[in-house]
Amino acid sequence: MRFYVESKIGPARRAKQLKKTLEAVGYDMKLSQCQRLVAQMMGFRDWGEMYHHIGLSEPSLGDAQVDEHERERRRKQHVGILREEGIEKEDAETAVDIIGPTDYGAPRADDSDEERDFVKEWGLTDSSRR
Secondary structure (H helix, E strand, C coil): CCCCCCCCHHHHHHHHHHHHHHHHCCCCCCHHHHHHHHHHHCCCCCHHHHHHHCCCCCCCCCHHHCCHHHHHHHHHHHHHHHHHCCCCHHHHHHHHHHHCCCCCCCCCCCCCHHHHHHHHHCCCCCHHHC
C-alpha cells in the first residue's frame, strides 16, 4: 500500500513528531532515520522515493475516510515497521497513535468534487486548506 500526499509538510511534521516521541521514551533517533520510517509507513522505500511521488497521484484517503478494517491494517503495518527498527511494541503503538502516519483527517463538509476538479484543472491552490 502506498499513501500519496500533495505536500511534504504532513510527512515532515510527522517525522519530527516521531523523533520527539521516541526520544521522550529513551530512543536515540536521527531526523533522517525518522523521515525514512515515516516514508516506509507510507509505503515507500525511503524519504527520497516518497518525495519524488509527492503530487504525482491523487491523494490517498486518510484514516477517517476508510473503514475500520483498513485503519487497523494500516496501524498494524506502521507498528511493524517501527518494530523492525528495534522499537518495543508498546512504544511503537504509542508512537503510531501519536503521529498518525496516514491520519489526514475527515473530509471537509464544504469539499465538493466540482470545486476540486476546477482547482486542479486550472492549477490553482486553495491556501485556506493548507
